[in-house]
Amino acid sequence: MNVAHRAGRRVRVSMPALNLVPGGMGGTETYAANLTRELAEAGIVDVTSILPSGAEGALPATTERIVCGVRIGDSTVARIGALAAAEVRARGIRRLMSEADVVHYPFTAMVPTPPARLPFVTTLHDVQHLDLPELFTRADFAYRERYYHRAARRAELVITISEFAKRTIVERIGIEADRVRVIPLGVDRERFVPSRAPRQEFALYPARGWPHKNHRRLIEAVELVRRWRPGFRLVLTGGALGALGELPDWVERRGLVPDAELRELYRRAAVLAYPSLYEGFGLPPLEAMASGCPVAASNAGSIPEVCGDAAVLFDPYDVEAIAAGIRAAIERTDRLAELGLAHVEGFTWQRCAEAHTALYIELADR
Numbered sequence: 001m002n003v004a005h006r007a008g009r010r011v012r013v014s015m016p017a018l019n020l021v022p023g024g025m026g027g028t029e030t031y032a033a034n035l036t037r038e039l040a041e042a043g044i045v046d047v048t049s050i051l052p053s054g055a056e057g058a059l060p061a062t063t064e065r066i067v068c069g070v071r072i073g074d075s076t077v078a079r080i081g082a083l084a085a086a087e088v089r090a091r092g093i094r095r096l097m098s099e100a101d102v103v104h105y106p107f108t109a110m111v112p113t114p115p116a117r118l119p120f121v122t123t124l125h126d127v128q129h130l131d132l133p134e135l136f137t138r139a140d141f142a143y144r145e146r147y148y149h150r151a152a153r154r155a156e157l158v159i160t161i162s163e164f165a166k167r168t169i170v171e172r173i174g175i176e177a178d179r180v181r182v183i184p185l186g187v188d189r190e191r192f193v194p195s196r197a198p199r200q201e202f203a204l205y206p207a208r209g210w211p212h213k214n215h216r217r218l219i220e221a222v223e224l225v226r227r228w229r230p231g232f233r234l235v236l237t238g239g240a241l242g243a244l245g246e247l248p249d250w251v252e253r254r255g256l257v258p259d260a261e262l263r264e265l266y267r268r269a270a271v272l273a274y275p276s277l278y279e280g281f282g283l284p285p286l287e288a289m290a291s292g293c294p295v296a297a298s299n300a301g302s303i304p305e306v307c308g309d310a311a312v313l314f315d316p317y318d319v320e321a322i323a324a325g326i327r328a329a330i331e332r333t334d335r336l337a338e339l340g341l342a343h344v345e346g347f348t349w350q351r352c353a354e355a356h357t358a359l360y361i362e363l364a365d366r
Helices: 029-043 074-090 088-097 138-154 163-173 214-226 260-267 285-291 303-307 320-332 333-345 348-366
Strands: 010-014 047-052 062-070 102-105 120-123 157-160 180-182 200-204 231-237 251-255 271-275 295-298 312-314
Touching: 010 088, 010 251, 010 348, 029 047, 029 157, 029 348, 047 088, 047 348, 062 074, 062 088, 062 120, 074 088, 074 138, 102 348, 138 163, 138 303, 157 163, 157 312, 157 348, 163 180, 163 320, 200 214, 200 260, 214 231, 214 271, 214 320, 231 260, 271 320, 285 295, 285 333, 295 303, 295 320, 303 312, 312 320
Parallel strands: 010 047, 010 102, 047 062, 102 120, 120 157, 157 180, 200 231, 200 271, 231 251, 271 295, 295 312
Antiparallel strands: none
């Protein structure tokens, strides 16, 4: 057993996150922020994050160490450049890690490698680039193949977020199944709450403008829904939505919105429409359920596993099926709201943090 842990001292976790782009990481950023917050509240683990310049405050519940000279950008080329800069400063960064009992790479990229003999774990949310390679540029694919595969193959343990993600990681990268641990994500039930106010005539889709998010088919589907409900609108939130080009006047492109605004949209929307082609988990359906919002979601990837029987599922490649799913969810609003509120009780950040804590202790005690 690790001497520090046997003596009752808190487990010290070093969390290098030198590829973190604040506001540009989607659900992976939500995961890291909520995980570290819950770990701090539990008081069993002390987390020291190692961040690039410009990411100050991104993981506020941690003790931060900022690496000057490492600056991150939102493009793949910029991320590779930042990680290359981190490699140049590897010796100093390893000194920051050396006081820890365990190293955890929450954004997968193992840069720099940890000090010798120090156990480390990586979180790999999905292997979408292997399942849908046509959606990735050569640079994107090369980045993931170099940084994701390398970390997963060398880590003592790999954390992932759904049974679907575990299965594809095992099959696609060849990681032994007993080295991959599934820890589902959570929903903050104090932030996402239902409203008694009437729902309004719009579908909400909070997602970055990435190709697998399938915005184009959703827009076509909502156009069909408007034949049934002529004043119906579509509200889009998230980063990189400029990539969608010109949109119909009944589509609102709000971009990145404050947390309070997003929570209010969940409470007001007639339906959450979630047509993603691929997810390792998919938080928005659970956030919508916690807000009493009916959910119509894709039957792809992990989404059926995450949604259970509390959502209407559809084929995300079929525009008419998407439209029918949206309509069915609206027609079943009261029942889906009831099912959704019960379903999300099984997904909490506290449980997520407890599972991580157990894993850290397991590694520290080896």
